[in-house]
Amino acid sequence: MEIVKNRVGSVATLQLSGRLDLAAGVTLKEKVKEEFDAGNVQIHINLARVDFVNSSGLGALVSVMKETRLRNGRLTMSNLASYVQEIFEITQLSHIFEIFPTQEEAMTSYDTAPVR
Amino acid sequence: MSTKIRGPHTMSFEYPSEIASEGKMFAELTDFLDSVGVTGRLRHSIMLCVSEAFVNGMVHGNRLIPERKVRMCLGLNENRLSADIEDEGQGGLGEIHARRPSELLSENGRGIDLIMQSADAVETSVTPNGGLHIRMEFSLQRSEPAERDSE
Numbered sequence: 001m002e003i004v005k006n007r008v009g010s011v012a013t014l015q016l017s018g019r020l021d022l023a024a025g026v027t028l029k030e031k032v033k034e035e036f037d038a039g040n041v042q043i044h045i046n047l048a049r050v051d052f053v054n055s056s057g058l059g060a061l062v063s064v065m066k067e068t069r070l071r072n073g074r075l076t077m078s079n080l081a082s083y084v085q086e087i088f089e090i091t092q093l094s095h096i097f098e099i100f101p102t103q104e105e106a107m108t109s110y111d112t113a114p115v116r
Numbered sequence: 117m118s119t120k121i122r123g124p125h126t127m128s129f130e131y132p133s134e135i136a137s138e139g140k141m142f143a144e145l146t147d148f149l150d151s152v153g154v155t156g157r158l159r160h161s162i163m164l165c166v167s168e169a170f171v172n173g174m175v176h177g178n179r180l181i182p183e184r185k186v187r188m189c190l191g192l193n194e195n196r197l198s199a200d201i202e203d204e205g206q207g208g209l210g211e212i213h214a215r216r217p218s219e220l221l222s223e224n225g226r227g228i229d230l231i232m233q234s235a236d237a238v239e240t241s242v243t244p245n246g247g248l249h250i251r252m253e254f255s256l257q258r259s260e261p262a263e264r265d266s267e
Contacts, residue, residue: 021138021167022175054227055171055224059224059226062222087230090230090233096221
């Protein structure tokens with residue numbers, strides 16, 4: 001799993017590539033914690049290059065979401081491949097994550113969202 | 117380090133229970149699927165189920181104790197592909213039978229549900245040493261929705 005971090009306005013973006021599995025989940029949580037430690041609580045995860053996710057990866061995403069909420073932040077995701085989207089639907093996690101078709105749409109939602 | 121024991125249409129591997137084994141398992145599983153020409157949604161389902169059973173055995177069965185091994189056996193016949201995952205833990209079958217559905221915000225507990233959803237047949241049993249053995253079978257003649265074949 002490769003994670004490329006960037007910033008778009010006030011939002012920290014993480015572009016993931018590869019499998020989101022047990023090992024990658026550990027790395028993801030570490031990378032997001034670095035953002036929290038830097039004071040960034042608006043997090044966007046772009047999954048365009050993730051071709052596989054299992055329950056360990058889902059658990060890491062749930063953990064990130066809960067940590068973000070604890071900090072009064074916001075977590076969005078975008079660009080889910082069809083297989084990945086299907087796993088989110090089977091597990092009903094598609095109901096609790098803010099998922100956008102594209103990163104651009106997610107970024108626009110930050111512009112228009114009320115200040116929390 | 118994992119060990120390839122047999123080939124080419126039945127292959128067995130053994131892994132220490134450490135996180136690095138996950139990547140080795142994926143590499144050997146994808147090699148096997150490449151060698152037998154399994155692609156598309158079926159390939160994804162097999163990878164998902166095997167990874168769920170593997171991580172369950174490594175983390176929950178063997179408690180990530182490297183000396184405890186997880187074994188993966190992959191087999192292929194004319195119509196079905198089988199995957200057997202075995203750990204050296206204790207009480208895993210009882211834990212599976214006693215488990216409650218995972219809550220939406222739970223960080224774990226979804227693996228067995230994903231296996232049940234994605235495999236065509238699942239059997240669980242206890243090994244002579246008390247470990248958990250999960251056997252999963254996949255029909256090679258699944259009918260897949262046409263629009264998803266190209267995904």
